[in-house]
Amino acid sequence: MAPVIEFDGLEVRFGPRAVLKNLRGQLQGRCIGLLGPNGSGKSTLLNTLLGFYQPAQGTARVFGKDIGEHSRELRGLIGYMPESDAFISNLTGVRFVRYMAELSGLPSTHALERAHEALFYVGLGEVRYRKVGTYSLGMKQLAKLAQAIAHGPRLLFLDEPTNGLDPPARNRMIQLIREIRDAGNMHVVISSHLLRDVDECCDEVIILRDGHIAGICNLEEERRMNRKFLELETRGEDNSFADAVQQLGCECALFGKGRMKVVLPESIEIRELYQIAARKDVQIRRMNYRRDSLEDIFLKAMEEVGARNGSL
Amino acid sequence: MAVYKRSYKPYEGAVTPDRWRFLVLTRYGFYGFFDSRLFTSAFVLSFIPFLVSFAIIYLAHNATIRAMLQMRGPSIDINNYFFLAFLGTASWVSFLLIAWQGPLLISGDLANNALPLVLGRPISRTEYVLGKFLVIFSLLSVATWIPGLVLFSLQAGLEGHGWIWSHLWLAGAIVIAAWMWIVIAALLTLAASAWLKWRIAASASMFAFFFIGPAFGAAVNTILGTNWGHLFDVLYSVKLIWVSLFRVPLPDAMAMQMLGIPTSAAWTAVLVTCGIAILLLNRRLKAREVVR
Numbered sequence: 268m269a270p271v272i273e274f275d276g277l278e279v280r281f282g283p284r285a286v287l288k289n290l291r292g293q294l295q296g297r298c299i300g301l302l303g304p305n306g307s308g309k310s311t312l313l314n315t316l317l318g319f320y321q322p323a324q325g326t327a328r329v330f331g332k333d334i335g336e337h338s339r340e341l342r343g344l345i346g347y348m349p350e351s352d353a354f355i356s357n358l359t360g361v362r363f364v365r366y367m368a369e370l371s372g373l374p375s376t377h378a379l380e381r382a383h384e385a386l387f388y389v390g391l392g393e394v395r396y397r398k399v400g401t402y403s404l405g406m407k408q409l410a411k412l413a414q415a416i417a418h419g420p421r422l423l424f425l426d427e428p429t430n431g432l433d434p435p436a437r438n439r440m441i442q443l444i445r446e447i448r449d450a451g452n453m454h455v456v457i458s459s460h461l462l463r464d465v466d467e468c469c470d471e472v473i474i475l476r477d478g479h480i481a482g483i484c485n486l487e488e489e490r491r492m493n494r495k496f497l498e499l500e501t502r503g504e505d506n507s508f509a510d511a512v513q514q515l516g517c518e519c520a521l522f523g524k525g526r527m528k529v530v531l532p533e534s535i536e537i538r539e540l541y542q543i544a545a546r547k548d549v550q551i552r553r554m555n556y557r558r559d560s561l562e563d564i565f566l567k568a569m570e571e572v573g574a575r576n577g578s579l
Numbered sequence: 580m581a582v583y584k585r586s587y588k589p590y591e592g593a594v595t596p597d598r599w600r601f602l603v604l605t606r607y608g609f610y611g612f613f614d615s616r617l618f619t620s621a622f623v624l625s626f627i628p629f630l631v632s633f634a635i636i637y638l639a640h641n642a643t644i645r646a647m648l649q650m651r652g653p654s655i656d657i658n659n660y661f662f663l664a665f666l667g668t669a670s671w672v673s674f675l676l677i678a679w680q681g682p683l684l685i686s687g688d689l690a691n692n693a694l695p696l697v698l699g700r701p702i703s704r705t706e707y708v709l710g711k712f713l714v715i716f717s718l719l720s721v722a723t724w725i726p727g728l729v730l731f732s733l734q735a736g737l738e739g740h741g742w743i744w745s746h747l748w749l750a751g752a753i754v755i756a757a758w759m760w761i762v763i764a765a766l767l768t769l770a771a772s773a774w775l776k777w778r779i780a781a782s783a784s785m786f787a788f789f790f791i792g793p794a795f796g797a798a799v800n801t802i803l804g805t806n807w808g809h810l811f812d813v814l815y816s817v818k819l820i821w822v823s824l825f826r827v828p829l830p831d832a833m834a835m836q837m838l839g840i841p842t843s844a845a846w847t848a849v850l851v852t853c854g855i856a857i858l859l860l861n862r863r864l865k866a867r868e869v870v871r
Contacts, residue, residue: 310869317699319869339597339701347699353692357611369603370700372594381590388587400691414696419590450587 269331270295271422271454272316274480276325279308279315286311288478289325294456296471296485298448301458302565303475309458310350312475313424317347329422343372346420348411350427350458356400360386363399364414371418378417385413389443405436412440416447423447423455429464437464444468466561474568482568486561497537500553501525501544508549515539520567525552601702604710605717608684612714618680622718625676628668629726632661636730640737657734662749663825666727670760673722677715681768682781684711689867690776698868708769708860715765724757752824760817763849766856773863789814806839813852816845 274290287308301309314320316329318338327334329341355363361382368378368385386395389409394402399410408428415423428444429437445468448455459465465472470487473480496518501508504525513519518530531537537554544551595603613619638645639655655661688694697707731750735743767785775781792812799808809815823842 314869319695319698339703342699343594343701345699347696349692349695349699351692353696355687355693356691357614357687362610366603366607367696367700369595370600370697370702372597372600372701373590374593374595377590377592416587419588421589447587452589453587 270328271299271330272456273328273331274325275327277315277322277327278324279311279320280323285323286478287315290327290480292473292480292483294471294473294483296454296469296487298444298455298457298469298471300465300469300472300486300561301456301475302462302465302472303460303481304569305460307475308478309460309475310426313347313426313456313458316341317345317424318342344421346415346418346423348415348423348425348428350430352407353411354399354402354407357398359396359398360391360402360410360413361395363410364417367414368417371420373418381417381419382413385417386410388416389413390439404431405433408432408436408440409443412443416453419453421453423453424458425455426458427460428457429459429461441467462561462565472561472564474565476569482564484564484568486564489564496557497529497531497540498553498555498557499527499529499540499551501527502550502552503547504549508544508547511543511547512540515543528557597701601706601710602713604697604702604707605713608711608714609717611683611687612680612718615680618676621676621679622722625669625672625722626726628665628672629722629730632665632726632730633733635661636734636737657738659749659752659825659827662727662731662753663821663827665730666723666753666756666821669723669726670719670757670764673719674764676722677719677764677768678782678785679778681715681765682772682775682778682785684714685769685772685864686776686778686781689773689863692867694864694867695869704861704864704868707864708857711769712765715768716761719761719764720757723761724754727753727757748826752826756821756824759820759849762853763813763817763856766853766860770856770859770863773860800839807844809839810844810848813848815839816848819845820849 270293272294274292277287277290278285279287290312301312303309311320315322316327316334318334318341322335330344332341334341355366358366361379364382364385365375365378368381369375373381383392383395386392389412391402391406391409391413394406399407402410408430412425412428415425425444429440432440441464444455444457447453448468455468457465457468466486470485472482472484472486474482474484502525504527506521509519509521509527512529515535516532517535520528522528529540531540540554541551543549613622635655636657638648638650639657688697698704702710728750731746731753735746767788771781771784775784793814796808796811796815799811800806801808809819819840819842823845
């Protein structure tokens, strides 16, 4: 599958401070999650892909087109829903969405038709003749989504799409994103620090930390592998237990304070772990079957980068 | 897709030419202006100077109607002074209109962070400014140089005898003088609109610009005993250029106190003002094109 977004040593600076540092990698999912703690560079990355910031070094390509050379063309292919409030308060919903669609290149009549459709689609059909300034927060989020999809972009950037939404509105938004993902040929990039949102929609994630790529993970592949593992909590462990488990043929990861994850091959039984623990005088206080969740992937990426940077 | 089918479908239709897409901004700018009934009424009223001038030209060439209206005394001369007076009045009336509604042009986009939505599309910052500029340019054109040329044509038609050829320079003066005024007014309006969210504050700042400049210039002239303080008064520079364009004779120009600085210096002052307005606009829009 052709990559949707490629990073080729992308670096963005605000004055002397590097905000995105030497990003390299490819993203090819239908719905890509952009994860990272606050201030990790998620919004900066989206703004750079939109051409608002010029790379100090390297570049990125969207659908194979360089963001520096084809910035204008790419903006026509992208729909953008920013994180904060973004609307023109004295326009009605339908005029606002139509205006944005026309700016993206749709002829006036088509833009009007698409504006009605997009507003009905996101659930604002009944209030489309009300001024956007009178909408509630949830309605404004939906109006932002409507203006982002009205012109039929190939790539949709959603920056914190569920920000400030109550649970029913959040569910509606997630449902819409999934429908959009499954409906056409549109790719979606969701920037969020809410793992649950990303987990429910995305098939690939890129994790940023301090402007670096902390990890790129194909969630779909992970889910397909459906790999179960054992989560152990031990007492008296001094790495000899983990070494012995690994010698047995298991994959083993330690997380400190006696916590570890063990991927058990089918040929090995749990009883053998207890036997090793007894030999090594290690108490197994807790043992659960689990699957790798997005939270685990995220935390692991954060810890790996932290260890690499020497900050943890 | 039909509105009742709530499923997403990509757009596969035609798109408008990329080059002229900024005109969408102009069109929606007009919608915004004429949404206000007050503005629409005021815009209609701004044609009063034109209608009055039209009537004066007609009366000046029609002795029968003058007699019917019992108008005695010599008729008004339709000359460069007449067109200068018309343009001055029309420009001020149209400026009042723009000072009231113009600040909404950009501040409306900045107030709730709509600018990133606009500039996140295939529209550059320059095209954005050009689109908004054309709103003001078109409105002021309709109120100033276009009626000015209509009056010129009327006068030429009624006067006959080759008047148009001997006064063709007057048509050029009307166009150049009006365009210069429109460019200054439009750029100042857009700069005020970009920097001040409140319409009243933005409108007030535009008037203040024309009052503070002369006051500062007068202070400089008094303290330094020079005439170069007039450079801080853009309105003075505009008047000076107009007097030069409309070929007002030297004694009359002196009577109008329009000989303080050379015309070239006045042009420079106008260009510097426009340059500063463009810099201010660029700085503000660049800072606000992403949501922070």
